[in-house]
Every structure is written in structure tokens, then in C-alpha cells.
Amino acid sequence: MKGTFRLSGPASLEADACIVGSGAGGASVADVLTAAGLDVVMLEEGPNVPAEAADGTGGEAIPRLWRGAGLTAALGVPPIAYAEGAAVGGSTEINSAIFQRVADDMLDGWAREFELAEFGAAALRPYYDRAAAAVNASLTPGPLEPPSRILAEAGERLGWKVSALERGQRFCAGTNMCSFRCPTGGKQSMSETLLPAATSRGMRLLAGARVERLLRRGRSIVAAVGRATGPDGRTHAFRVRAKRFFVAAGAVHTPALLQRSLVSRRAGATFKLHPTIKCVALFDEARDFHKFRLPLTAITEFMPDQRIGGSVMTPALLAMGLAEDWTRRGHLMERWRQCGSFYGMIRPKGQGRVLALPGLAEPLVFFRLAPDDWRALAEIGARLGEAMFAAGAREVWPSVTGAGPWRSVGEARALADGDLPQARTNLMTIHIFGSCRPGARPDASAVDGFGRVWGTDNLVVADASLIPDAPGCNPQGTVMALAFRAAEAALAMSDREGRARALGEAA
Ligand SMILES: Cc1cc2nc3c(=O)[nH]c(=O)nc-3n(C[C@H](O)[C@H](O)[C@H](O)COP(=O)(O)OP(=O)(O)OC[C@H]3O[C@@H](n4cnc5c(N)ncnc54)[C@H](O)[C@@H]3O)c2cc1C
Numbered sequence: 001m002k003g004t005f006r007l008s009g010p011a012s013l014e015a016d017a018c019i020v021g022s023g024a025g026g027a028s029v030a031d032v033l034t035a036a037g038l039d040v041v042m043l044e045e046g047p048n049v050p051a052e053a054a055d056g057t058g059g060e061a062i063p064r065l066w067r068g069a070g071l072t073a074a075l076g077v078p079p080i081a082y083a084e085g086a087a088v089g090g091s092t093e094i095n096s097a098i099f100q101r102v103a104d105d106m107l108d109g110w111a112r113e114f115e116l117a118e119f120g121a122a123a124l125r126p127y128y129d130r131a132a133a134a135v136n137a138s139l140t141p142g143p144l145e146p147p148s149r150i151l152a153e154a155g156e157r158l159g160w161k162v163s164a165l166e167r168g169q170r171f172c173a174g175t176n177m178c179s180f181r182c183p184t185g186g187k188q189s190m191s192e193t194l195l196p197a198a199t200s201r202g203m204r205l206l207a208g209a210r211v212e213r214l215l216r217r218g219r220s221i222v223a224a225v226g227r228a229t230g231p232d233g234r235t236h237a238f239r240v241r242a243k244r245f246f247v248a249a250g251a252v253h254t255p256a257l258l259q260r261s262l263v264s265r266r267a268g269a270t271f272k273l274h275p276t277i278k279c280v281a282l283f284d285e286a287r288d289f290h291k292f293r294l295p296l297t298a299i300t301e302f303m304p305d306q307r308i309g310g311s312v313m314t315p316a317l318l319a320m321g322l323a324e325d326w327t328r329r330g331h332l333m334e335r336w337r338q339c340g341s342f343y344g345m346i347r348p349k350g351q352g353r354v355l356a357l358p359g360l361a362e363p364l365v366f367f368r369l370a371p372d373d374w375r376a377l378a379e380i381g382a383r384l385g386e387a388m389f390a391a392g393a394r395e396v397w398p399s400v401t402g403a404g405p406w407r408s409v410g411e412a413r414a415l416a417d418g419d420l421p422q423a424r425t426n427l428m429t430i431h432i433f434g435s436c437r438p439g440a441r442p443d444a445s446a447v448d449g450f451g452r453v454w455g456t457d458n459l460v461v462a463d464a465s466l467i468p469d470a471p472g473c474n475p476q477g478t479v480m481a482l483a484f485r486a487a488e489a490a491l492a493m494s495d496r497e498g499r500a501r502a503l504g505e506a507a
Pocket residue numbers: 020021022023024025026043044045046083084085086087088089090091092094095096097098099100179209210211212248249250251253254257430431432462463464465474475476477479
């Protein structure tokens with residue numbers, strides 16, 4: 001991407017604004033600031049991988065584009081595996097680009113509960129529209145493909161509502177490589193949309209640059225400092241001075257950076273995710289799900305509290321799932337063309353936290369499920385099994401070590417009647433948020449309703465950390481909407497301050 005560069009020696013840069021992180025939040029901020037004519041430097045820890053350089057295999061892409069090579073977990077009983085992208089474009093380079101909006105009544109409820117002005121459904125609608133337009137959120141043309149048909153048929157037979165899912169796409173070729181950096185550019189990730197638009201307006205995007213700290217003088221942030229990896233693999237110190245700073249390093253790394261920089265004591269205290277239980281369904285004949293797009297339908301009957309959907313399916317990802325209980329499940333690899341991977345996700349009542357510790361490059365992440373969450377997971381796990389049998393599965397293997405196979409709806413339903421074995425239930429998530437919850441009071445929130453970090457004058461959080469609570473739907477659209485809004489508010493605020501200063505000087 002034009003405008004992206006790497007360092008071959010130590011560097012000191014100056015700009016009107018500095019953005020940390022180039023994912024859904026950072027790219028949306030860049031769009032607003034560069035359109036307003038600001039000189040912007042963006043710092044991104046991960047590499048720049050253009051579509052033509054995408055290898056398209058998990059073995060190559062996961063270590064290159066996924067944080068920690070995909071080995072990241074929130075500690076607790078059980079640990080919950082979570083995934084994040086670390087690349088130019090952030091998690092949007094490895095996500096499925098499904099675009100959903102938070103239900104209006106939930107947005108209005110958050111506005112009331114967290115006392116957020118101009119936050120309800122009506123206030124956010126234009127920002128969602130802008131996000132949808134930026135990624136061309138649209139339904140996939142043509143008949144439903146086999147993975148999508150599984151959920152559609154299950155819903156039809158059980159009388160459960162099924163919805164077709166919009167996604168960010170333009171001429172998607174259906175390579176099924178969304179998780180590994182789309183090789184055709186059909187997936188409308190940030191590196192295909194808002195980032196090239198911002199660099200074409202002059203933004204400088206430094207890739208391979210990890211921000212270690214923000215330097216503070218009084219209420220102002222004066223510089224971002226860190227180390228960047230050059231083309232020869234050597235690292236170099238950098239410092240970026242700017243008038244305004246936007247942190248969009250994602251729900252784990254934004255609070256970690258604020259903690260390391262000693263600018264917020266509340267950042268990281270309200271981390272949320274969507275706990276997700278999975279299953280492998282075995283069908284009688286080869287279904288070859290790996291040849292198609294991931295399921296672009298979902299069972300939405302139980303939303304927003306629970307949802308059933310399907311995952312990207314490749315032989316390698318199936319093997320990773322089966323490895324959780326390989327002794328009992330490894331034999332399914334012999335029939336991998338008959339297997340599909342589906343999930344049930346919940347909106348939890350439990351909460352976690354992010355903790356940056358001195359000397360550790362990666363923060364510690366914790367999540368504690370509430371008793372209600374266990375009940376909800378057992379319920380959605382049973383419903384997931386029921387849906388698979390309704391779609392014709394012969395066996396269903398829930399992601400509970402030692403459990404299964406279920407061979408009947410009755411066996412699946414028994415899950416909802418009993419207790420899930422907590423230490424043996426394998427949970428995961430690809431949706432993380434809420435770690436810098438906005439609010440009206442500095443003693444109860446990390447940032448104000450527009451993402452401004454309490455106690456600072458020029459520091460704004462603009463990413464998934466800002467979503468006040470688990471939304472029960474795919475979060476990228478909301479991340480973008482909130483980041484557009486935070487960036488616009490920061491500009492409007494500094495315009496007002498500028499005018500007030502000018503009036504003061506004239507008087
Ligand atoms: C596998 C997967 C599938 C998903 N599918 C969907 C989907 O279909 N639909 C949907 O709505 N959502 C989906 N999501 C979630 C969605 O991608 C995220 O909610 C969204 O991208 C979050 O945006 P963000 O800006 O908060 O963080 P990110 O997009 O993760 O961007 C943060 C960026 O900051 C960088 N960074 C972190 N720390 C530093 C530092 N110290 N210095 C410099 N840079 C730093 C990271 O490397 C990263 O590139 C999925 C996520 C994953 C992982």
C-alpha cells in the first residue's frame with residue numbers, strides 16, 4: 001500500500017495526529033482525520049501483507065497475521081481461547097467481515113445505563129451507515145452454498161428464525177480464505193478500503209512498529225515511543241510527537257498501553273467477550289464445506305442473548321479443533337470431507353480484565369464466567385446439537401473433552417439438563433470488547449462517552465474497547481461506528497478550543 005513504510009534506523013516523526021493500531025477502529029479514525037486535512041502518522045505493530053502476497057494457507061498465515069500465532073487465551077476456568085489480528089488492517093484481515101448492527105433497544109439501553117449522551121440508536125445510525133458504506137456491507141448474491149444451507153434447513157425444520165448475514169465484500173470470489181488474508185481483495189478489510197484512502201491523502205503508516213508507551217506532560221500526551229522492525233529484521237527506536245493521540249490497538253492492547261503509560265487506572269477493568277461453544281457435526285456423505293464460503297446464515301431466533309452460526313472450515317482448522325480431544329476424535333480426520341464446524345455463542349453476564357505487568361511484552365487477560373453463563377452455554381450447546389441433527393448430522397461432537405458423540409437429539413438435550421464440566425469445556429471467542437467502558441464519571445469509567453481518556457486533554461480511545469457491553473452480534477460495524485464518532489468529536493472539540501483561544505487572544 002502506497003504510504004506504508006518501515007524503518008531502517010532510529011526515527012523521530014511529527015504530525016498533527018498519531019493513531020496507534022490500524023484495525024477497524026484505527027482505520028476509521030484515519031478516514032475522519034485525513035478527510036479533514038490533518039497530517040497523520042499511524043503506527044501498526046504487525047506487518048503489511050498485500051493481497052498478492054497472501055499465501056492462503058493457515059500454516060503460513062496464522063503465525064504471520066494472528067497475534068501470538070493464534071495462541072492467546074483469557075485465563076480462568078476454563079481458559080477461553082481468543083483470536084486477534086496483528087497486521088496492517090488489524091483483525092479485519094483475518095475476520096469473516098460479517099456486518100451487523102447492535103439492536104436499537106440495546107443501544108438506547110446502554111445510553112441510559114452508562115449515562116452516555118448522543119449515544120442511542122438514532123445518534124449512532126449515521127455512523128453505522130458510514131461503516132456499512134465503507135465496507136460495502138451486502139448480502140452474498142446467488143443461491144445459498146452448502147455450509148449456509150445447513151443452518152437454513154435446521155432453522156426451517158425446527159421453526160427457528162434464520163437470517164442471511166451481510167458482509168463487507170466486493171466481488172467476493174469465494175476462496176474461503178477469509179481467515180488467512182483474502183488473496184483477491186474481495187473481502188473489504190481495512191487494507192482494501194479505509195487505509196489506502198487515508199494514505200492517498202498523505203497519511204504515513206509505519207508497519208512493524210510497536211508502541212511501548214505514551215509520554216505525558218501534565219494533562220497532555222506529547223509523544224508515542226516504541227520499537228519498529230526494519231526490512232532487515234533489526235529493530236529501531238522511534239518517537240512520534242503529535243497534538244492528538246488516538247489509541248486503537250484493540251480491546252486487549254489499548255488498555256495495556258494505557259496502563260503501561262500510567263494514564264488510566266480504570267482501563268482494562270471491564271473486559272468482555274462472547275463465550276462460544278463449538279461442535280463438529282459428522283454427516284453421512286462428503287459435504288466438502290472447505291470448498292465454499294463460511295456459513296452466511298445464522299440461527300437468530302435466540303438473539304441477542306444466544307446465536308448459532310458456522311465457522312470457516314478447512315481441513316487444518318478442523319484438525320486444530322479435534323486436537324482438543326484427539327485420542328477420542330482424531331479418527332474423524334479420516335472422514336474430514338463429511339465434517340462441519342458450527343458454534344453457539346452467548347452474551348455473558350461475567351466479566352474479565354486486562355493487566356499489563358512490567359517485564360511482560362503481552363498483557364495478562366482474565367475472564368470469569370457467571371453461573372448464568374454456564375446455564376446459557378449448556379442451553380445453546382444443546383440447541384446447537386438439535387440444529388445439527390435437524391440438518392441431517394449423524395453424530396455431533398460438542399467441544400467438551402470426553403463428551404460425545406451425541407447420536408440423537410435426546411443426548412444433545414441432556415446437556416441443557418445437566419451441568420457442563422467447567423474444566424473440560426473448551427470455549428473460544430473471536431469477539432472481544434468493553435475494556436475501556438465509556439461513562440459519565442471518571443471514578444466509574446475509563447473514558448467519557450466520546451472515548452476521551454479521563455484526566456487527559458488530547459488522548460482518545462477509538463476501538464472495540466469502547467463498546468460498553470457484549471453486543472450479542474458481530475462487533476466490527478459497531479467498532480467502526482464508535483471510532484468515526486470519537487474522531488469527529490475530537491475534531492469538533494479542538495475546533496471549539498481553537499476558536500475559544502483565538503477569541504481570548506483577540507480580547
Ligand atoms: C478470526 C476472527 C473473525 C472475526 N469475524 C468477524 C466478523 O465476521 N464480523 C465482525 O463484525 N467481527 C469479526 N471479528 C471481530 C472484528 O474483527 C473486531 O471486532 C475488530 O476488528 C476490532 O477492531 P479494533 O480496531 O478494536 O482492533 P483490531 O482490528 O484487532 O486492530 C488492532 C490493531 O492494533 C495493533 N496493535 C496492538 N497493540 C499495538 C501497539 N502497542 N503498537 C502498535 N500497534 C498495536 C494490532 O496489531 C492490530 O493490528 C472477528 C475477529 C477475528 C479475530
